[in-house]
Amino acid sequence: MLTGDGSAPSLIELVAESSHCMRHRGPDDALTWNDQDLVLGFNRLSIIDIEHSPQPLVWGPPEQPERYALAFNGEIYNYLELRKELQEEFGAEFHTEGDGEPIVVGFHHWGPEVVRKLRGMFAFAIWDTVDKKLFLARDPFGIKPLYLATGPGGTAFGSEKKSLLQLLDSLKLDHTLDPRAIEHYTVLQYVPEPESLHANIRRLESGTYATLSAGGEPATTRYFKPRFSIRPFQRDGDQARYDEIAEVLRDSVAKHMRADVTVGSFLSGGIDSTAIAALAIQHNPDLITFTTGFERDGYSEIDVAAESAEAIGARHIVKVVSPEEYISAIPKIIWYLDDPVADPALVPLYFVAAEARKHVKVVLSGEGADELFGGYTIYKEPLSLKSFDKLGPRLRRAAGKLSERIPEGTRGKSLLHRGSQTLEERYYGNARSFDDERLRRVLRDYRPEWTHTDVTAPIYADSEGMDPVARMQHLDLFSWLRGDILVKADKMTMANSLELRVPFLDKEVFAVAEGLPFDEKIAHGTTKYALRKALEQIVPGHVLHRKKLGFPVPLRHWLAGPEMYDWARQVIVDSDTDHIFDKQFVLQMLDEHRAGTVDNSRRIWTVLCFMIWYGIFVDGSIDPQIEEHQYPVRL
Known part of the structure; x- marks a missing residue:
């Protein structure tokens, strides 16, 4: 001070x-x-x-x-x-x-x-x-x-x-x-x-x-403003480009392995963490990898991660999280966050970090690969909406009006609606809980001039001239990556006195990624095309073209069922946030979700996280029950 x-x-x-x-x-x-x-x-x-x-x-x-x-x-x-x-x-x-x-x-x-x-x-x-x-x-x-x-x-x-x-x-x-x-x-x-x-x-x-x-x-x-630019590489030929990506990743992982303590690695079933672990084991043959998941089918990558660990020769440790553990940890997790982040993947990350800290003091992870190399499925949207680019503003507005008259659930309604919007209008980044109508209903002090464009407009202005995919990447670098991904990575690992390192988010790696052309990101119906080609000789084949999942959470099912419904309702009823939220509307969303008429899980979770945060940091009605950490100096 x-x-x-x-x-x-x-x-x-x-x-x-x-x-x-x-x-x-x-x-x-x-x-x-x-x-x-x-x-x-x-x-x-x-x-x-x-x-x-x-x-x-x-x-x-x-x-x-x-x-x-x-x-x-x-x-x-x-x-x-x-x-x-x-x-x-x-x-x-x-x-x-x-x-x-x-x-x-x-x-x-x-x-x-x-x-x-x-x-x-x-x-x-x-x-x-x-x-x-x-x-x-x-x-x-x-x-x-x-x-x-x-x-x-x-x-x-x-x-x-x-x-x-x-x-x-x-x-x-x-x-x-x-x-x-x-x-x-x-x-x-x-x-x-x-x-x-x-x-x-x-x-x-x-x-x-x-x-x-x-x-x-x-x-x-x-002092640093990342910009994606289209420029020719100094070497000729695609393979030279892929070799350059592989080489800079090898160098980054080697540098990130520097430590006087044991370094482990998080491992999901995807290409990013698998690539990091596969490169890391070249420097530490005794590498330990860690993953997490849930007992519910379709919400776990435990088997794929275990197969990857076996393929690269790593010792592998798994943490399975139950709904009861998930609920009990939420107040503690929000205390560690400082401000709420309504990303359900925070919770399994917290648990896998706690498990990892029993064995190592540092872990590597794959954050940043999607933003740098074009890994989100939504980045393919400009291709599906390309035909709308030929429409002038008047026809676009007409298409938008038409979409409003089409009943919910009708095939093509969403495509028509999104095609009627400009990129700046439709893409907020990788997260958007409430549309304008629901936002107006849920917030007591709703101000339309305070909406997402406060955040996105200056970022989009700075990306003028880039191709649509690069503009989306640029937006995510300055919003989703640093607002969600890196906050949860830092706070959930540090909560367990565990240091997390992210080799993809290295300025030398970015220097290679920034010049990738449009078709090296979302080519051939996939994402991260150039990165996948670069990693063909590094990662096991069973994950090379696998769909991205990360650490998926069965929140949608839990909130509608006995695992979470009663708990969520009690949090809403008890919260002293009536001056901030219309709690009757929140309860209505919860009941709609339980009935299965609308998937409100993200919206409900956003409100729940804020209410718990408010109880911890504002009115003191919630005790996060933080315990003193007693870890040894060395591991």
């Missing part, structure tokens, strides 16, 4: 207390550092240079040996190369073998440009005790979170919002909720960056750094 008025020493205990609620992110060590203007608290999960590299890390040149203080969450995978470069170019001296020290040494010599040299996942703060300036930065894709709150009492920052909630009074800020963020969440199932559900707490966006002086406002700079 930065005060700027000399009062920082008086806040040491408060910062230590607020930092303690993030102890799950680093149970190995907990330290604070301060001068007159700043207090840093840190919880360490020891991965590299286990015995040394404590944080906050203090470093400086020989003439000012304590000039900088660093607090750093994440991993820098090219830290060895950076150390060598800094030694050769500047004669830099290092006092640890860790990956954090090259950040602060690089900052001393390169200034803010150090972020462009980092290959990894990170959120960090560097305090310059001489210039009295704070530098904050977040990795290019937003793998690691960074929350900010600035008020009359100073600036607080941290990896989780719950730690900042304890500091708002000292900042002279209130706990007001943000109604615009609530509406965005209700539509999208997640809170989009830079918002949070608390009006006075925001997030530093992915690929951005900020600088501020004591008493000042943060000045932000975007």
